[in-house]
Amino acid sequence: MNVTVMPQTTCAVRARVPITLERARGRTAELVTFHDLPDAQEHIACVLPHPPGTVPLVRMHSECLTGDMLGSARCDCGPQLDEALTALADEGGVLLYLRQEGRGIGLYNKLDTYVLQDQDIDTFSANRLIGRGEDERDYRAAAAMLRALGLHRIRLLTNNPDKVAQLRALGIRVEDVVPTGVHLTPHNARYLSAKAGSGHTLALLKEAGA
Numbered sequence: 447m448n449v450t451v452m453p454q455t456t457c458a459v460r461a462r463v464p465i466t467l468e469r470a471r472g473r474t475a476e477l478v479t480f481h482d483l484p485d486a487q488e489h490i491a492c493v494l495p496h497p498p499g500t501v502p503l504v505r506m507h508s509e510c511l512t513g514d515m516l517g518s519a520r521c522d523c524g525p526q527l528d529e530a531l532t533a534l535a536d537e538g539g540v541l542l543y544l545r546q547e548g549r550g551i552g553l554y555n556k557l558d559t560y561v562l563q564d565q566d567i568d569t570f571s572a573n574r575l576i577g578r579g580e581d582e583r584d585y586r587a588a589a590a591m592l593r594a595l596g597l598h599r600i601r602l603l604t605n606n607p608d609k610v611a612q613l614r615a616l617g618i619r620v621e622d623v624v625p626t627g628v629h630l631t632p633h634n635a636r637y638l639s640a641k642a643g644s645g646h647t648l649a650l651l652k653e654a655g656a
C-alpha cells in the first residue's frame with residue numbers, strides 16, 4: 447500500500463488516492479480524505495486537475511444512495527452526479543461528495559417519506575410530517591474541505607441558491623454559479639416541481655411545462 451496518512455489536529459488533507467473513474471470518461475481522479483471535518487462524517491473530494499490560473503468548477507453533491515447508486519427515477523440525483531463527473535472530466539475541478547443523505551435526515555427517514563409522498567405529499571412537507579426539517583444540510587464541512595484543498599475561489603455547479611449563500615457566508619468566494627441541467631422525467635416531475643417551488647432555479651422546468 448502506498449498511501450501516506452498524515453496526523454493532524456485541524457481540518458486538513460489526510461490522504462490523496464488515485465482512482466480511475468468510468469463515470470468520468472475514464473479519467474484518473476484523486477480521491478481526497480480529510481482529518482477533523484466539522485461534522486465528523488466521511489465526506490470525500492474527487493479532484494480532477496484544472497488548468498493553472500483558472501477558477502475551478504466545484505460540485506457539492508449530497509449523497510443519495512437510491513439515486514446515485516441504484517439509479518432511482520424518483521429524483522434527479524443520479525443524472526446530476528453523472529453530469530457533474532462528465533463536466534469535471536472535461537474541464538477539471540472538484541466533486542465534494544457529502545454524506546448528507548436525504549437532505550440530512552438519513553436514508554431510513556428518506557425512505558419513510560417516500561411512503562408519504564406516494565400519498566400525494568410533496569418531498570418537503572413529508573420531511574416535516576416525520577418531525578424533521580425540510581432541509582437539514584449545512585455546508586461547513588464543504589467549506590473546510592475547500593480550504594484544506596487551497597481553494598478559496600470557485601465556480602459552483604448548482605441550482606440551489608442556499609448552497610451559494612451558505613458557502614459565501616462561510617468565506618468561500620463563489621465567483622460564478624453554473625446551473626445544473628434539468629433532468630425531467632415523468633417519474634421525477636413532482637419532485638422537481640417541489641424543488642422549483644422551494645427556490646431552486648429550475649427555469650427550464652417551467653419551459654418544459656411540468
Ligand SMILES: Nc1nc2c(ncn2[C@@H]2O[C@H](COP(=O)(O)OP(=O)(O)OP(=O)(O)O)[C@@H](O)[C@H]2O)c(=O)[nH]1
Pocket residue numbers: 506507508509510511521522523526546547548549550551556559560569573603604605606609626641646
Ligand atoms: N428527504 C428527502 N431527501 C431527498 C428526496 N429525494 C432526494 N433527496 C435527497 O436530496 C439531496 C439532494 O438534494 P436536492 O434537493 O435534490 O438538490 P440540491 O442538492 O439541493 O440542489 P442542486 O445543487 O441544484 O442539485 C440528496 O441528499 C438526496 O438524498 C426526498 O424525497 N426526500
Ligand SMILES: [Zn+2]
Pocket residue numbers: 510512513514521522523524
Ligand atoms: Zn436522489
